[in-house]
Amino acid sequence: MGDRVGESNLGRVLLIANPAANNGRVRNVALEARDALRTACPSVEEVQLVLTEQPAHATRIASSAHTWDTVVALGGDGVAHEVANGLMCIEVADRPLFGLLPFGSGNDYARTLGMPSDLRAAVRALERAHPHRFDLGVCNGEFFLQTLSFGLDAAIALDTVQRRKTTRLSGAPLYLVSGLSQLIGHLDVHCAKLSVDGADPVSLDVHLLAVQNGVTYGGGFAVCPDARPDDAELDLCWVDGPQSVARATKTFLLAKGGKHTVRPGVRFSRGSRVTVEFSAAVPAQIDGEELKGTRFEIGVAPRALSVLALA
Numbered sequence: 001m002g003d004r005v006g007e008s009n010l011g012r013v014l015l016i017a018n019p020a021a022n023n024g025r026v027r028n029v030a031l032e033a034r035d036a037l038r039t040a041c042p043s044v045e046e047v048q049l050v051l052t053e054q055p056a057h058a059t060r061i062a063s064s065a066h067t068w069d070t071v072v073a074l075g076g077d078g079v080a081h082e083v084a085n086g087l088m089c090i091e092v093a094d095r096p097l098f099g100l101l102p103f104g105s106g107n108d109y110a111r112t113l114g115m116p117s118d119l120r121a122a123v124r125a126l127e128r129a130h131p132h133r134f135d136l137g138v139c140n141g142e143f144f145l146q147t148l149s150f151g152l153d154a155a156i157a158l159d160t161v162q163r164r165k166t167t168r169l170s171g172a173p174l175y176l177v178s179g180l181s182q183l184i185g186h187l188d189v190h191c192a193k194l195s196v197d198g199a200d201p202v203s204l205d206v207h208l209l210a211v212q213n214g215v216t217y218g219g220g221f222a223v224c225p226d227a228r229p230d231d232a233e234l235d236l237c238w239v240d241g242p243q244s245v246a247r248a249t250k251t252f253l254l255a256k257g258g259k260h261t262v263r264p265g266v267r268f269s270r271g272s273r274v275t276v277e278f279s280a281a282v283p284a285q286i287d288g289e290e291l292k293g294t295r296f297e298i299g300v301a302p303r304a305l306s307v308l309a310l311a
């Protein structure tokens with residue numbers, strides 16, 4: 001998949017770890033990851049580990065990482081998102097390779113890259129991975145790696161952030177519990193005007209609308225099974241409302257295996273320029289992080305980032 005741009009040579013590696021990711025578990029594995037990069041990856045010349053101190057810190061660190069060959073994010077989709085946004089501040093000629101050691105709760109971008117979730121296996125995979133030029137989505141000026149969505153699914157993603165603080169759940173079980181709770185309690189309909197690639201806007205009443213660079217969101221729900229991160233386009237899926245809780249729940253559960261595509265009211269589109277305007281504030285997430293607003297101008301930065309992937 002993607003434009004392969006030569007063999008992997010990790011060189012001088014800046015490892016940016018989010019100690020808060022996965023309910024603080026990354027704090028315990030960051031040194032192990034640094035040491036494994038030093039010992040298990042022959043192409044690594046040097047590794048420096050930096051722990052983020054607060055949200056958005058990873059973006060600031062990555063934005064001045066032009067002297068490194070490779071910047072590796074350790075954590076979930078959130079720190080990957082922040083690192084990618086920082087790297088995009090660097091001139092393309094000086095932009096380091098981007099790698100991901102997935103250790104978050106959802107790890108959806110890792111699925112796109114084919115990166116395993118076991119830390120030591122992921123370190124070895126980085127050494128084997130090849131740089132691919134992958135697209136980034138961009139929404140109101142903010143880049144995204146994997147997913148942007150509005151409505152029910154965004155409410156689920158945001159619910160997981162709160163719920164994992166009070167339960168020991170993570171990954172798919174966490175998303176399933178949050179999903180069922182939001183389906184039963186908050187099956188709202190959102191009114192939107194959607195325009196794809198300059199076409200006249202169409203009015204929609206939706207439970208959710210997803211705009212995907214990769215296939216999955218929410219810890220492995222294959223919402224847009226045909227999405228590719230290297231086709232210079234974004235895949236859209238929306239679910240018309242209103243639907244009964246029973247029907248919507250069945251669609252939600254089928255989406256885990258990408259089998260929701262023929263369900264009633266499930267629609268798809270694809271394009272490189274998308275405008276969506278909601279009539280009122282809507283739950284929204286970008287790579288699992290909360291996004292505010294009602295009007296969203298969405299596009300693609302084709303093959304903007306060289307990403308280490310096994311795909």
Ligand SMILES: Nc1ncnc2c1ncn2[C@@H]1O[C@H](COP(=O)(O)OP(=O)(O)OP(=O)(O)O)[C@@H](O)[C@H]1O
Nearest residue numbers: 021022053054055075076077078079104105106107
């Ligand atoms: N030092 C820090 N302290 C607190 N929060 C941080 C820190 N560094 C980053 N963050 C925030 O932590 C949040 C979650 O990060 P991340 O996505 O990496 O982990 P996760 O949520 O466990 O994984 P996933 O997104 O895959 O479910 C992000 O909003 C990020 O901005």
